[in-house]
Amino acid sequence: MQSDTKSSLMAIGTTDRSTFRTCRLLWDYSSQNRLNYSNIGAIKNYEFGTAMHEAMEILYDPETWDKGMTIAKINRAKAAFVSYLTTFRINLISVGIDGDIFREIDDYIKIGPSIIDNYVEWASEADEHIRPVKTEIDFEVPIPVTEKQSKILRPGFSTEYNNVMDCHVLMYKGEVVLYKGIIDLLVYDDRFDSYIIIDHKTTSNFAYSSEAKLERDTQASAYYWALRMLDINVMGTEFNYILKDAPSPPNVLKSGKLSKAKDQKTTYNLYMQAIEDNDLDVADYIGFLEDFEEPEYFKRIESYRDAQQLKLIGEYILLEAMDMLGDPFIYPNINAFHQCKSCEFFVPCTKKINGEDDIAYIESTTMYIQNYD
Numbered sequence: 001m002q003s004d005t006k007s008s009l010m011a012i013g014t015t016d017r018s019t020f021r022t023c024r025l026l027w028d029y030s031s032q033n034r035l036n037y038s039n040i041g042a043i044k045n046y047e048f049g050t051a052m053h054e055a056m057e058i059l060y061d062p063e064t065w066d067k068g069m070t071i072a073k074i075n076r077a078k079a080a081f082v083s084y085l086t087t088f089r090i091n092l093i094s095v096g097i098d099g100d101i102f103r104e105i106d107d108y109i110k111i112g113p114s115i116i117d118n119y120v121e122w123a124s125e126a127d128e129h130i131r132p133v134k135t136e137i138d139f140e141v142p143i144p145v146t147e148k149q150s151k152i153l154r155p156g157f158s159t160e161y162n163n164v165m166d167c168h169v170l171m172y173k174g175e176v177v178l179y180k181g182i183i184d185l186l187v188y189d190d191r192f193d194s195y196i197i198i199d200h201k202t203t204s205n206f207a208y209s210s211e212a213k214l215e216r217d218t219q220a221s222a223y224y225w226a227l228r229m230l231d232i233n234v235m236g237t238e239f240n241y242i243l244k245d246a247p248s249p250p251n252v253l254k255s256g257k258l259s260k261a262k263d264q265k266t267t268y269n270l271y272m273q274a275i276e277d278n279d280l281d282v283a284d285y286i287g288f289l290e291d292f293e294e295p296e297y298f299k300r301i302e303s304y305r306d307a308q309q310l311k312l313i314g315e316y317i318l319l320e321a322m323d324m325l326g327d328p329f330i331y332p333n334i335n336a337f338h339q340c341k342s343c344e345f346f347v348p349c350t351k352k353i354n355g356e357d358d359i360a361y362i363e364s365t366t367m368y369i370q371n372y373d
């Protein structure tokens with residue numbers, strides 16, 4: 001999906017924007033437009049997410065949607081998940097990586113198919129009102145510049161008229177600047193008679209998700225903006241959170257009875273199955289099952305944008321593009337240490353603070369890979 005424009009080497013994306021906003025030094029280490037290093041530990045988490053996206057692409061294939069969630073389709077989704085991580089594992093071995101990372105990847109490979117089974121069961125209700133339109137939408141959109149905005153362009157930036165978008169768009173050193181990204185899934189939502197973006201997010205903790213946070217999520221805003229620029233009348237985004245965890249059957253006690261502990265990672269259906277498998281009397285568990293609350297493994301959070309927000313998103317993208325591409329000063333612009341605690345470049349950054357050569361360190365360890373894609 002691309003608007004008519006000259007080919008361009010100048011492209012920014014959502015990850016770029018979010019790291020640039022978090023910390024310029026982090027952005028300098030990691031952006032594809034800068035040093036382009038990746039941390040192996042962060043890649044591992046990223047690749048779990050990518051493997052799950054491969055599975056979701058099969059489950060939400062518009063071509064097969066009307067046939068429902070057949071066993072064959074679910075098995076193909078599981079196979080895609082396992083195959084992706086197995087290939088990733090092989091690639092790590094081939095570049096000389098070793099250590100604990102393999103144990104974690106193997107755990108992912110083991111748990112992924114159970115997550116997918118559990119997801120399909122949960123989504124049968126959550127998906128009742130949607131119809132997939134397209135998966136994995138690759139987009140590249142030029143950034144519009146109004147006449148008023150053209151007066152504040154930084155040195156090196158200019159505009160040219162784009163006949164498809166019918167407006168002037170941003171250029172840097174003679175190249176059109178593109179905003180690019182991949183939208184996981186576009187669906188038609190019967191409740192609103194409108195298109196909705198579905199963004200799959202794998203997470204180890206739902207505490208990272210909240211409506212207020214997603215209201216300002218740059219990725220959701222940018223995808224909404226991009227589709228609107230491409231004349232697709234989308235209403236907003238639904239974040240499809242998938243916990244990196246799966247339920248298991250309830251514990252069987254030494255007595256042969258099932259545990260009634262409330263914090264078990266199980267489900268109502270698995271509990272009923274265990275009663276049957278262990279030849280137990282369901283009457284002994286009715287009270288427990290009535291009060292049992294299944295832990296949450298999945299969550300959908302809706303986040304919508306309106307016309308005023310759309311205008312602001314476009315302005316912010318323009319300003320950030322100029323900030324990022326216009327040879328910015330690099331410094332750690334975090335405002336609280338908690339932002340550093342989970343930073344994948346914490347060690348090289350600390351070395352830099354201590355007057356050591358951070359880049360020499362990055363180059364000397366197998367913890368970092370350059371130009372990983």
Ligand code: SF4
Nearest residue numbers: 023026332340343349
């Ligand atoms: S550790 Fe903190 S200051 Fe250093 S690169 Fe990461 S976020 Fe920036």
